[in-house]
Amino acid sequence: MLYFLVWRDIKLRYKQTELGIAWAILQPFLAMMIFSLFFGRLAKIPSDGIPYPLFVYTALLPWIFFANGLTQSSNSLVGHSNLITKVYFPRLIIPISAVLTGIFDFVLGFLVLIGMLYYYGMSINAALLYIPLFLLLALLVALAIGLWLSALNVKYRDVRYLMPFIIQIWMFATPIAYSSTLVPERWRVLYGLNPMVGVIEGFRWMLLRTQTQPSPMIAVSAFVALVALAGGMLYFRQVEKAFADVV
Amino acid sequence: MNNIAIDCRNLSKLYRIGERENYLALRDAIADAIYSPWRKMKNFAAGGVEKSAKDEASLWALRDISFSIRHGEIVGIIGRNGAGKSTLLKILSRITEPSRGFADIRGRVGSLLEVGTGFHQELTGRENIYFNGSILGMKKAEIQRKFDEIVQFAEVERFIDTPVKRYSSGMYMRLAFAVAAHLEPEILLVDEVLAVGDTAFQKKCLSKMQEVGKEGRTVLFVSHNMPSVTRLCPRTILLESGKILRDGPSHQVVSAYLRSGLGTAAMRTWTDPSGMPGNTVARLHSVRVVNEDGETAANVDIRKPVGIEMDFEVLQTGHILTPGYRFVNEEGQIVFSSYDPDPLWRRRPRPKGRHLSTAWIPGNFLSEGTMIVSVALQTSFSHTLHFFEPDAVAFHVTDSLDGDSARGDYGGFIPGIVRPLLQWTNRAAEEIECPSRKAL
Numbered sequence: 255m256l257y258f259l260v261w262r263d264i265k266l267r268y269k270q271t272e273l274g275i276a277w278a279i280l281q282p283f284l285a286m287m288i289f290s291l292f293f294g295r296l297a298k299i300p301s302d303g304i305p306y307p308l309f310v311y312t313a314l315l316p317w318i319f320f321a322n323g324l325t326q327s328s329n330s331l332v333g334h335s336n337l338i339t340k341v342y343f344p345r346l347i348i349p350i351s352a353v354l355t356g357i358f359d360f361v362l363g364f365l366v367l368i369g370m371l372y373y374y375g376m377s378i379n380a381a382l383l384y385i386p387l388f389l390l391l392a393l394l395v396a397l398a399i400g401l402w403l404s405a406l407n408v409k410y411r412d413v414r415y416l417m418p419f420i421i422q423i424w425m426f427a428t429p430i431a432y433s434s435t436l437v438p439e440r441w442r443v444l445y446g447l448n449p450m451v452g453v454i455e456g457f458r459w460m461l462l463r464t465q466t467q468p469s470p471m472i473a474v475s476a477f478v479a480l481v482a483l484a485g486g487m488l489y490f491r492q493v494e495k496a497f498a499d500v501v
Numbered sequence: 502m503n504n505i506a507i508d509c510r511n512l513s514k515l516y517r518i519g520e521r522e523n524y525l526a527l528r529d530a531i532a533d534a535i536y537s538p539w540r541k542m543k544n545f546a547a548g549g550v551e552k553s554a555k556d557e558a559s560l561w562a563l564r565d566i567s568f569s570i571r572h573g574e575i576v577g578i579i580g581r582n583g584a585g586k587s588t589l590l591k592i593l594s595r596i597t598e599p600s601r602g603f604a605d606i607r608g609r610v611g612s613l614l615e616v617g618t619g620f621h622q623e624l625t626g627r628e629n630i631y632f633n634g635s636i637l638g639m640k641k642a643e644i645q646r647k648f649d650e651i652v653q654f655a656e657v658e659r660f661i662d663t664p665v666k667r668y669s670s671g672m673y674m675r676l677a678f679a680v681a682a683h684l685e686p687e688i689l690l691v692d693e694v695l696a697v698g699d700t701a702f703q704k705k706c707l708s709k710m711q712e713v714g715k716e717g718r719t720v721l722f723v724s725h726n727m728p729s730v731t732r733l734c735p736r737t738i739l740l741e742s743g744k745i746l747r748d749g750p751s752h753q754v755v756s757a758y759l760r761s762g763l764g765t766a767a768m769r770t771w772t773d774p775s776g777m778p779g780n781t782v783a784r785l786h787s788v789r790v791v792n793e794d795g796e797t798a799a800n801v802d803i804r805k806p807v808g809i810e811m812d813f814e815v816l817q818t819g820h821i822l823t824p825g826y827r828f829v830n831e832e833g834q835i836v837f838s839s840y841d842p843d844p845l846w847r848r849r850p851r852p853k854g855r856h857l858s859t860a861w862i863p864g865n866f867l868s869e870g871t872m873i874v875s876v877a878l879q880t881s882f883s884h885t886l887h888f889f890e891p892d893a894v895a896f897h898v899t900d901s902l903d904g905d906s907a908r909g910d911y912g913g914f915i916p917g918i919v920r921p922l923l924q925w926t927n928r929a930a931e932e933i934e935c936p937s938r939k940a941l
Contacts, residue, residue, distance in 0.1 A: 258635040262621065262628070269623045340618040341636050342595040342610075498597040499516070 255343060259351035264358050278359040279366055282318050286311040293431045302433050304462050305374050312461050313430040313454045315367055319360045320392045320450060321421050327352040327400025328417055331408050335501040345494040346487075349404045353397045360389065371461065381460035388456040391472075395449045395479045401486030405493050408501050429454055434471075446471035449479040504572045506688055506719040507593065511602035512566040514588050514743075517559050562588040564743040565602070570721070572608070572687075575714040577734035577751055578723045579758055584740040586723045590614060590690045593721065608719065611638055611686030622666035626657055626676055629665055633680045647683045654705075655679035675702060682709045688719045707733065727755050727871070731831045752870055755831050759871045759895050767799035769893050778888035779813070779878075782820050785888050786812040788876050790896040791859065803869055803900040803907075803920065810859040811876055813888075815851050822851050822887065824858040824878050829892075831871040836918050865907060865922035868915075869900040 268274045286307055293299045294306030301309035327349040331338065334348050364385075371378055407413035428450045429437075437445050445451055452475020563585045570576055578586050591597045593604055594612030619636045620629050630651055634644040652658055655676040657668070665673055691710070710733055714720055724730050730737055730751060737754040739747040747754045768789035771777040777784040791808040792798040801807040809826050825840040839860050841847075874896075877889040900908050900920070907922040908915060929935060 255635045255638075257641075258632050262624065262632050265628065266621060266623055337619050337636065339591075339596065340614045341612065343636070343638075495598045498591065 256347050256351055256354075259347060260354045263351065263355040267355070275362065278362040281359070282311065282314045282363045283366060285314050285318070289314070289431055299432050300436075302435060302458075302462075308370055308374050308376070308462065309433075309458070310431060311367060311370060312457050313428075315360065315363045316388065316392045316453050316457050317425065317428065317430050317450070318363070319356045319389070320396045320453070321425070322359070323353040323356045323393065323396035324400050324403070324421065325417055326355065327396065328403035328407055328413060330400075331404045331497060332411070332414075332501060338501055339498050345497060346401075346490065349400045349490075350397065352404075353393055353400060356396075357389070357393075367461070376462065381463075384456070384460050388453050388460070391456070391476055391479060392450070392453045394483050395453065395475075398479055398483035398486045401483070401490045405490050405497075408493070408497055424448070424450065427451075443470055443474055446474035447478055449475040449482070451475055452479075505569050506572045506574070506606070506608055507568075507570040507721070508605040508607075509569065509593075509602070510567050510605075512563055512589070512592060512599050512604055513561060513601040514563040514585075514592060514597070515559055515600040516562050516588075561743050563592070563599070566740075566743075566745055567602075568738060568745065568748060570719060572719055573714075573717045574736060575720040575722065575734045577730035577737035577754075578721060578740060579725070579727070579730055579737055579755065580740035580746075583742075585743040586740055587614065587692055588743075589740070590692050590721065590723060594690050606688065608687030609638070610688045610690065611681075611684040612690040613637075613681045613684075614690070614692045620665060620673070620677060623664055625664050626652075626661045626668070629676070630680055633677070634683075637681060637684055638686065639684065643685075651676075651679045651683050654682065654709075671702075678702075678706060682706065682713075686718070688721070689713060690721045692723045693725070727759065727831055727873070729833065731755050732833055752831055756871045756897055759831075759897060767894055767896050768797045769890075778876075778890045779816075780887050782817045782880075782885075783813050783815050783822060783878055783887045785876065785878070785890060786814055786855070788812070788874070788890070788893045790874070790894050798896065800897050800899060801867075802864070803867065803898050804864045804905065804922075806861050806864045807867075807896065807898075808859045808861045809874055809876075809894070810857055811878075812855060812857050813878055814855050815853050818853055819850050820880050820887075821848065821882070822846070822878055823881055824860075824876075826860050827875040827877070828862075828867075829873045829875065830868070830918055831873070834918055836867070836872070866919060867898045868918055868920040869898050869908075871895055871897050 268277060271277060273280065289310045290307045294301070294310065299306075330348045330352040331345070337343075337348075338345065368378065403413050403417070427448050434442065434445065434451065434455055452472040456472050566585075566589065578589065580586050588597075590612065591614065592599050593606060594610055594614065596612075596614075619633050621632070624632065630648065631641070631644055635641070639647075652661055655672070655678070657672050657676050660668060660672065665676070668676070707729055710720065710722070714733065720734075722730065722734055734751050736749065737747075737751040738745055739754050739758050747757050768787065770787040771785065774784070777786065779785055788809065788811045789797045790799065790801070791810050792801060793806055798807070811824055813824070815822065823840050823846075825838060827838045828836040830836050841858055841860070872895060873892050874894050875889065875891045876893045878887040879885060880887070900906055902908070902910070902912055904910050907920045
C-alpha cells in the first residue's frame with residue numbers, strides 16, 4: 255500500500271501541468287538562479303572559492319527535498335481524511351509516503367547537479383556513493399518533524415498557516431545561501447543541532463570538497479534527527495487512534 | 502467457542518459534538534492549559550465539582566453493545582439514521598476506537614464503508630483499480646489475478662484507460678463496487694453499497710454478496726433496504742439510539758422495525774403540491790392502509806380484510822385512469838399486483854377533483870409478515886404512468902394462534918408468499934370410526 259500511495263502521488267503531482275515533470279528540475283534550478291543573482295552577484299556572499307551557482311544548487315537540492323517533504327507530510331493526514339475515516343491501515347504510511355514521494359524529484363534534480371559539476375569542471379568521485387546516506391538523513395529529519403506536525407495538524411489547523419514561516423526561518427538557519435564557515439568555530443557544534451546543517455554540509459563536503467571538516471556537525475545532526483524521529487513516532491502512535499474522530 | 506468471528510462486549514462510543522472539539526485552535530489549547538489549573542483550583546476552593554461543558558455536548562453513538570457472530574454468518578444491521586450502525590462498522594473495522602468495551606475480531610477484515618474510497622478523479626480506471634485494491638488490503642499479485650474479472654464485472658472494458666473523471670456516475674460506482682466485491686477477506690463489513698447503480702446492477706451486487714456468504718465468509722451488512730436484508734441475511738440486529746433493540750431472525754426483526762413505525766409507515770401524505778407524485782393529469786395526495794372500520798392500521802390480523810386507499814386528484818379531464826397497487830413482501834418478492842376493475846371508470850374518463858380508490862384484500866389470504874405497497878396511476882391504452890410511488894406504505898400481517906386461521910394450531914414457520922384459508926374436504930376411503938361433526 256505504501257508503494258501504491260507513493261506511486262499515485264508521483265503520478266498525480268504533475269498531471270494536468272503543461273510542463274509535467276520538468277517542474278522537478280525547474281524548481282531548484284530557478285531558485286538557484288535567483289539565489290545566484292541576489293546573494294552571489296549582488297551581496298557577494300563568499301562561497302568557499304566554489305562557483306556560487308554550484309555552491310547554492312548543491313544545498314538547494316536537498317533543501318527543497320526536505321522542505322517539500324515536510325510540507326507534504328504535515329498536510330498529508332488532513333489531505334487524506336477521506337481514507338482515514340473510511341479504511342483502516344497503519345496511519346504512519348501516509349506521512350511516510352508523502353516524504354518518499356520527493357525522492358523522485360530529487361533524483362531528477364540530481365541529474366542536473368551532475369551536469370553542473372561537469373560544466374564547472376569538478377571531478378565526480380566516489381564520495382557520490384555517500385549521497386544516499388545524506389539523503390536518508392534529510393528524509394529522516396523531514397519525517398521526524400512531519401510526524402509531529404501532521405498529527406498536530408489533525409487537531410490544530412493552525413499548523414498549515416505556520417508552515418511557510420517554519421520553513422522560511424529554518425532555511426535561514428541552514429547554510430544554503432551562505433557557507434557554514436561564516437559561523438564562528440566554537441558555535442559550529444551547536445549550529446549542528448539544526449539537523450539540516452549536517453545534511454547540507456555533508457552534500458557540499460562530498461561533492462565540492464569544501465574545506466570544512468563537517469564530521470562533528472553531521473554526528474550531532476544525525477543524533478538530533480533520530481531523537482526527533484523517535485519522539486515523533488511516539489507522539490504519532492499515541493494520537494493516531496483519535497484521528498478518524500477528529501479529522 | 503472457536504468459531505466466533507466477532508465478539509463485542511459492552512461496546513460504547515462517545516462522540517463530542519459541537520465544533521469546538523473538532524477544530525480546536527492552538528490558541529484555545531494554550532489558553533486552556535494556562536487557565537484550567539486556575540479554574541480547577543477555584544472550583545475546588547468553592548467546593549464545587551468541576552462540570553465541564555463537554556459533558557453536555559457529547560453523544561453516545563453506541564451504548565453497551567454486546568453480541569457475537571459466528572464464522573460464516575451473514576448478519577444484517579438495520580436502524581434509523583443516527584442509530585449507530587456506521588459507528589459500529591467503524592469500530593469493527595478499527596478505524597476508530599471504542600470509548601469503552603472491546604471488540605474481538607478473528608480473521609482478516611475487509612471493510613466497505615464507502616464505495617470508491619481513495620478513487621482519484623485524475624487517475625484512469627486501471628490505476629484506480631490498483632490503488633483502491635491496495636487500500637482495501639489486496640496484494641498486487643492478487644489484483645493482477647482478478648483484474649479482468651473486476652473490469653468485466655464493472656462493464657467498463659472500453660474505458661479502462663480513461664481518467665475516471667470522464668466516467669458517468671454509474672460507471673464510476675460500478676467500478677468502485679467491482680473492486681470491493683472481489684476482495685477476499687474472512688470478514689466483510691458492508692455499509693449501504695447497494696444503493697448504487699441501476700436495478701440490474703443492484704441485482705448483480707446482491708447475488709455477488711450472496712455468493713460471498715455461500716463461500717463461508719462472515720458478512721456484516723448495514724442497509725436501509727429491508728427486502729435485501731431479509732433476503733441476504735438470516736439474522737438481523739436492529740439498532741436504535743446506540744442500543745440493540747432486537748437481535749434475531751431477519752424476518753422477525755425487520756417486521757418489528759417496520760411495525761414500530763421506524764421504517765415505512767402505514768400512511769403517507771403529501772401536503773406540498775410540488776412534492777406530490779404525479780404529472781399534469783393527476784397527482785397523489787395520500788396513501789394509507791385501512792382496516793375494516795376505516796381506521797389507518799399498521800397491524801392487520803391475518804383473518805381480517807385490509808384495504809389500501811389512495812387519495813388522488815385529477816387535474817385534467819379526458820383520461821381513463823386506472824389505479825393500481827403492487828404488493829411486495831419483506832423478502833422483496835412481488836406477491837401480487839392489483840388494478841381497479843370498477844366498471845364505472847374502466848372505460849370512462851374521470852372528472853376533475855379528488856378521488857378515493859381502495860383495494861380490499863380479503864382476510865385469510867396474505868401471509869404473515871410485512872407487506873410493502875407501491876402505488877401507481879396509469880392510463881392503460883396509451884401506457885402512460887401518471888405516478889408511481891414505490892414503497893409508499895407498509896403494513897404488518899400478524900397470525901395469532903387462535904386456531905381459526907390457516908395456521909391452525911401449528912406455531913412454527915410456514916413457507917409461502919400467501920397463506921389462504923382453503924376449504925379442505927375429508928371423507929373416509931374405507932370404513933373407519935369418525936367423530937361426529939356435530940360434536941365440534
